[in-house]
Amino acid sequence: MTYSLKGKTALVTGASTGIGAALAEGFAARGATIGICARREDRLAEVLERIRAHAPESRSWAIDLADLDGIVGFATTVEAELGGVDILVNNAGIPKRRHVTRLDPETVESVMRINYFSPVRLTLALLPGLIERGGRIVNLSSVAARLGPPIEGAYAASKAAITAFSECMAVDLRDTDVQVHIVNPGVIDTELFHLPDNEPGFHSAVDALPVEAIVEPVIEMLESGAIEGYVPEWFGEVVAGKFADPNAFIAGTKAYATQVEAERS
Numbered sequence: 655m656t657y658s659l660k661g662k663t664a665l666v667t668g669a670s671t672g673i674g675a676a677l678a679e680g681f682a683a684r685g686a687t688i689g690i691c692a693r694r695e696d697r698l699a700e701v702l703e704r705i706r707a708h709a710p711e712s713r714s715w716a717i718d719l720a721d722l723d724g725i726v727g728f729a730t731t732v733e734a735e736l737g738g739v740d741i742l743v744n745n746a747g748i749p750k751r752r753h754v755t756r757l758d759p760e761t762v763e764s765v766m767r768i769n770y771f772s773p774v775r776l777t778l779a780l781l782p783g784l785i786e787r788g789g790r791i792v793n794l795s796s797v798a799a800r801l802g803p804p805i806e807g808a809y810a811a812s813k814a815a816i817t818a819f820s821e822c823m824a825v826d827l828r829d830t831d832v833q834v835h836i837v838n839p840g841v842i843d844t845e846l847f848h849l850p851d852n853e854p855g856f857h858s859a860v861d862a863l864p865v866e867a868i869v870e871p872v873i874e875m876l877e878s879g880a881i882e883g884y885v886p887e888w889f890g891e892v893v894a895g896k897f898a899d900p901n902a903f904i905a906g907t908k909a910y911a912t913q914v915e916a917e918r919s
């Protein structure tokens with residue numbers, strides 16, 4: 655039988671804006687009750703109002719997910735107030751576009767904290783309930799995890815970590831009804847590309863998709879049970895090409911970065 659969102663509960667992290675907000679609204683429109691969280695309470699309230707038009711029992715929590723010590727307590731609160739979690743969407747994350755020669759260890763660790771350690775803690779805390787309910791875990795990774803883009807060492811490594819964790823988790827959970835999904839967005843037009851403390855990106859060669867474009871592909875992944883998906887889909891072919899010839903791919907990326915820098919100067 656096709657997987658249906660109707661009657662399910664979903665926790666979407668980082669849903670005050672961007673991809674998280676779009677997924678939360680999309681899931682609610684399909685009949686799921688949604689819990690959303692992020693740091694900005696005012697933005698969460700706006701999203702919650704839109705979600706409640708579809709799913710009145712939905713709710714929100716203001717939380718800094720980089721505070722790792724608070725995660726287990728938060729998971730307990732969510733399970734109690736949402737009545738269990740059927741779908742966990744680990745979406746909250748930050749970019750870090752900074753050249754390796756300007757990176758410091760504290761920055762690298764702070765990116766790992768929100769993009770990797772935090773979703774892993776939340777997943778582990780909710781895992782017993784997810785196993786009991788035959789739930790879904792949707793992890794927002796990135797094409798950066800697979801491609802080695804310029805100035806994204808800290809970010810890409812955090813995404814490669816969540817991708818690797820997700821793949822291994824999918825194998826370990828083979829005797830349960832839990833399914834794991836890795837979503838790799840390419841360039842989706844969100845605030846992520848305009849946040850301070852980031853250097854100019856190298857993504858101008860790719861047309862940004864509107865944020866709504868990610869909703870149907872993720873729902874299709876839930877329905878099909880696909881472990882990994884790219885949005886847009888053609889990034890999957892780019893990644894296949896990279897793995898077929900990593901030397902040529904990294905050489906091409908170096909040439910591209912040099913060309914973009916020359917055009918800027």
Ligand SMILES: NC(=O)c1ccc[n+]([C@@H]2O[C@H](COP(=O)([O-])OP(=O)(O)OC[C@H]3O[C@@H](n4cnc5c(N)ncnc54)[C@H](OP(=O)(O)O)[C@@H]3O)[C@@H](O)[C@H]2O)c1
Nearest residue numbers: 668670672673692693694719746747796839841842844846
């Ligand atoms: N946009 C793309 O093209 C793209 C590409 C690849 C991967 N992704 C991934 O997709 C996910 C969503 O990104 P987006 O593009 O939608 O970016 P976004 O618009 O900047 O949204 C990021 C969300 O994460 C939340 N967040 C950040 N730090 C947090 C913290 N410490 N605690 C709680 N919430 C926090 C933000 O809310 P508050 O600021 O209110 O806390 C916001 O709701 C991220 O994991 C990102 O890496 C995006």
